[in-house]
Amino acid sequence: MSDLVMVPLLVGFASGLAVIGGGAIVARWLQWRRERA
Amino acid sequence: MTAWLSPALVLITGACLAALARGRLRAGLILLSPVAAGVALAALPLGTTVDVTLFGTTLTWLRFDPLPRIFAWAFLGASFLAAIYGLYRRSIVEHWSALAYAGAAVGGVLAGDLITFLVFWELTTLFSAVLVWTGGGRDAYGASLRYLGFQVFSGLLLLAGTVALAHQGVPLGFGALDLSQPAAWAILAAFGVKAAFPVAHLWLPDAYPEASPFGTVVLSIFTTKLAIYALLRGFPGAEPLIPIGAPMIVFASFYAFAVPDLRRAMCYGLIAQLGIMVMGIGIGTPLSLNGAIAAAVASIFYQALVFMGLGAVLHRTGTARGAELGGLFRQMPWTALCTIVGCVAMAGLPLFSGFTTKTMVFEAAHAQGPLWTWFVLLFGAAAAALYAGLRVPLAVFFRPPAPGIPARPVGEAPLAMRIGMALAVVPCLAIGIWPARLYGLLPVSLDWHPYAFDALLFDTALGTGAILAFLVGWRFRLLPDRQCPRLWDADWLVRRASPVMIAFCAGRIGRGDRLVRVFCLARVDNFIVTLRRHHGPRGVLARTWPTGSTVLWVAVILTASLVLYAV
Numbered sequence: 001m002s003d004l005v006m007v008p009l010l011v012g013f014a015s016g017l018a019v020i021g022g023g024a025i026v027a028r029w030l031q032w033r034r035e036r037a
Numbered sequence: 038m039t040a041w042l043s044p045a046l047v048l049i050t051g052a053c054l055a056a057l058a059r060g061r062l063r064a065g066l067i068l069l070s071p072v073a074a075g076v077a078l079a080a081l082p083l084g085t086t087v088d089v090t091l092f093g094t095t096l097t098w099l100r101f102d103p104l105p106r107i108f109a110w111a112f113l114g115a116s117f118l119a120a121i122y123g124l125y126r127r128s129i130v131e132h133w134s135a136l137a138y139a140g141a142a143v144g145g146v147l148a149g150d151l152i153t154f155l156v157f158w159e160l161t162t163l164f165s166a167v168l169v170w171t172g173g174g175r176d177a178y179g180a181s182l183r184y185l186g187f188q189v190f191s192g193l194l195l196l197a198g199t200v201a202l203a204h205q206g207v208p209l210g211f212g213a214l215d216l217s218q219p220a221a222w223a224i225l226a227a228f229g230v231k232a233a234f235p236v237a238h239l240w241l242p243d244a245y246p247e248a249s250p251f252g253t254v255v256l257s258i259f260t261t262k263l264a265i266y267a268l269l270r271g272f273p274g275a276e277p278l279i280p281i282g283a284p285m286i287v288f289a290s291f292y293a294f295a296v297p298d299l300r301r302a303m304c305y306g307l308i309a310q311l312g313i314m315v316m317g318i319g320i321g322t323p324l325s326l327n328g329a330i331a332a333a334v335a336s337i338f339y340q341a342l343v344f345m346g347l348g349a350v351l352h353r354t355g356t357a358r359g360a361e362l363g364g365l366f367r368q369m370p371w372t373a374l375c376t377i378v379g380c381v382a383m384a385g386l387p388l389f390s391g392f393t394t395k396t397m398v399f400e401a402a403h404a405q406g407p408l409w410t411w412f413v414l415l416f417g418a419a420a421a422a423l424y425a426g427l428r429v430p431l432a433v434f435f436r437p438p439a440p441g442i443p444a445r446p447v448g449e450a451p452l453a454m455r456i457g458m459a460l461a462v463v464p465c466l467a468i469g470i471w472p473a474r475l476y477g478l479l480p481v482s483l484d485w486h487p488y489a490f491d492a493l494l495f496d497t498a499l500g501t502g503a504i505l506a507f508l509v510g511w512r513f514r515l516l517p518d519r520q521c522p523r524l525w526d527a528d529w530l531v532r533r534a535s536p537v538m539i540a541f542c543a544g545r546i547g548r549g550d551r552l553v554r555v556f557c558l559a560r561v562d563n564f565i566v567t568l569r570r571h572h573g574p575r576g577v578l579a580r581t582w583p584t585g586s587t588v589l590w591v592a593v594i595l596t597a598s599l600v601l602y603a604v
Contacts, residue, residue: 004491005498011412012502015419020510023295 043087043099044074044109045144045157048116052136056129064124067132071117074143078109086149097149097210103480104330105146108266110478111334112143114464115258115341122345122457123251125352131171135255138164142259146266151199151209151224154267158195158231162188165260168252169244177247184244187237188260191230198223214271225272231264232315233308235284242292242304246357250348250454253300257307257340265314265333274321282319283413285312290420299429300347300357303340306383306424309417310336316414317398320405323481328397330479331468335390338464339382343425345458346376349450350433359432365447366434372450373434375458382465384426385418387496390468393487394475396496418496419503426500427507428516 051070055063083106087099116139123132141160148154166188170181201220203209214221230237245256272278289308296302310332317329349372350365351357366373382389385396395418402411449455468475472487486492510516571578582590 004494008415008495008499009502009505011415012419012422012499012504013506014502015416016423016503016506017509018416019290019294019420019423020506020515022291024510024515026291027295 042077042080043144043147044078044113045140045147047074047077048140048143049137052133052140055136056133063129063132067120067124067136068117070136071113071120071139074140075110075113075117078106078113078143088149094152096153098153099147100149100211101147103478104266104269107330107334107475107478107480108146108262109143111337112139112146112259112262115337116255118338118457118461119251119255119258119341121460122254122348122454124453124457125451126249126251128171128249131168131249131252134164134167134171135251138168138255138259142263145263149211151195151202151211154211155192155195155199158227158263158267159192161260161263162192165256168256169248172248172252174247180244180247184240187230187240191227194223194227194230198227211270213273216272216275216277221271225268225275225277228264228267228271229281231260232268233261233264233285233311234281234315235288238285238289238308241308242296242301245304246298246300250344250352253348254341254344257344258337261307261311262333262337265311265318265329268315268318269326269329273318273326276319276321278315278319279410282312282315282317283410285309285315286413286417286420287312290417290424293424294420294428297358297360299359299362299432300344300351302359302424303343303347303429306343306421307336307340309421309424310340310383313395313398313414313417316410317401320398320401320410322401322405324483324485325398325401325405327476327479327481327483327485328394328399328401331394331397331472331475332391334475335382335394335465335468338461338468339379339390342375342379342458342461342465343383343429345454345461346372346379347429347433349454349458350376352454353447353450359428360439362433363436363438364434368447369434369449371455372458373430375455375462376433377430378462378465380425380429382469384422384500385496386422386426386500387488387493388466388469390465390472391421392496393469393472396487396492397485400492415499419499419506422500422503423507427504 048070051066051073055066055070058066081099081101083101083103085099085101086097088095089098090096116136119135119139120132123135126132138161141157141164145154145157145161148157162185166181166185169177169184171177172180198220199209201223202214202218205218205220207218207220214224216222216225226237230240233241241261245253248256268275268278286309289305289312293302293305293309296305314329314332314336317325317332347357350362350369353369354362354365356362378389382391385391399411399414399418402414450458476483476485507516570576573579
């Protein structure tokens with residue numbers, strides 16, 4: 001039971017953080033590049 | 038005799054008649070064509086095959102077995118919904134191309150050999166390019182040309198592969214192809230362009246958002262799903278599809294969450310969904326193949342519904358950029374509810390179509406291995422919960438507009454759009470709540486229960502994890518809509534790097550061309566000067582000689598002639 005909850009919970013959380021974090025890093029970098037230009 | 042009455046022909050004929058009609062008759066023909074095609078499809082007994090002989094070659098014009106049956110029904114149903122949705126548009130070119138495009142796609146899935154399939158494959162290219170082009174504006178025109186380039190390339194690859202197979206004496210019946218033959222790889226690449234394989238996907242987020250709201254809905258239904266059908270038919274269980282599908286899911290999920298234009302973002306969402314299907318086809322077990330088919334059918338409807346909703350928002354507000362929208366739930370409640378249904382179906386929430394279909398692929402990956410494929414699929418599911426289940430509804434309907442963005446006093450979507458959206462909700466819910474009807478149409482009969490307790494618990498925990506991550510992102514202001522400028526994909530290669538490369542090459546070629554021209558012109562000038570020196574008005578040969586000298590020279594020449602004659 002714990003595997004049935006913990007594994008998908010962690011996978012979902014990690015995947016979500018990866019998607020959000022990856023997008024945020026790229027967005028910040030683009031913003032920084034635009035401001036520098 | 039009735040077998041000749043292919044639903045494809047019915048749709049294309051209906052498109053031509055609608056183009057000639059006016060007013061209510063035209064609207065009636067636009068709506069009746071998919072219905073009439075449905076009647077023609079229902080009249081086809083399973084197992085029907087129609088052969089025609091053309092130039093000494095026997096072509097299977099129509100082959101009706103369980104795989105084309107499910108795709109043809111889904112295409113017809115979706116084209117009917119799209120036709121209703123699109124009635125707000127007066128452009129007959131759009132309606133004509135949409136119906137003909139649907140006809141070509143249905144003809145493609147019913148084609149029994151590669152040559153017939155190629156013909157319909159090219160017809161889908163032609164009609165869909167018209168749909169992109171009718172989006173209007175310079176951007177749509179450019180996008181339609183780039184789109185056409187990719188699709189024509191796909192057609193050429195399919196043609197080359199088909200010709201090579203024919204040359205090797207391989208029968209051209211459209212069945213499973215052997216990847217040990219190079220020709221099969223060409224055909225796989227052709228299917229891959231339309232299925233938006235990585236790098237070959239550029240045309241999709243480039244062209245689809247440039248079409249009109251109606252055009253985008255129609256485009257989202259056919260091309261990519263026809264490619265999924267082709268992969269299911271030609272390459273079931275082809276292992277290279279697994280490593281191809283995985284990056285489709287991963288990279289497209291990132292973009293679907295971060296791209297500012299929500300219609301473009303949902304194009305990336307579509308690519309991620311296609312990745313799930315491609316991996317399912319690659320895994321190749323009966324469960325995964327059934328899952329890929331079911332996911333394709335469900336995706337036809339929920340993807341169309343999401344694009345319908347975003348199209349309605351674009352129609353009313355003039356923008357689909359997440360940063361410029363917000364708080365539209367009160368003003369467009371009908372649109373909001375329908376769009377949310379499409380989004381949660383795409384996210385794979387229980388009771389919606391995404392859950393009862395995609396979980397088959399997940400389970401097959403878990404059972405078949407390798408384990409990483411399962412994790413990639415779970416990543417795709419969690420990401421879908423974010424970009425479809427949370428981002429779109431929040432950005433468009435619930436979150437207040439950003440400071441500086443004026444509140445938009447907009448009305449609800451036009452009636453035709455609302456009816457189209459409401460009807461599109463039905464399959465998204467029906468497949469989710471009563472999936473047995475869809476499962477009964479699948480080629481392989483399987484005992485699959487999506488609502489087993491374990492599966493429900495697992496999916497709920499996965500979604501909860503994704504929501505927790507979203508809340509963390511919200512708390513730390515990591516969400517993209519307020520801050521993200523234009524986000525380039527590999528389309529940077531086409532739209533930025535290519536012009537620079539072309540300009541660079543053109544500069545080098547121009548310089549070489551100039552050098553060659555200067556050299557040649559100098560030689561020509563020298564030749565002319567030499568000629569002028571001898572033959573010009575003051576040239577040696579043009580001078581007036583004294584009579585005595587002339588007589589002397591004549592005498593010399595005559596003497597020389599006599600001497601030569603004597604010798």
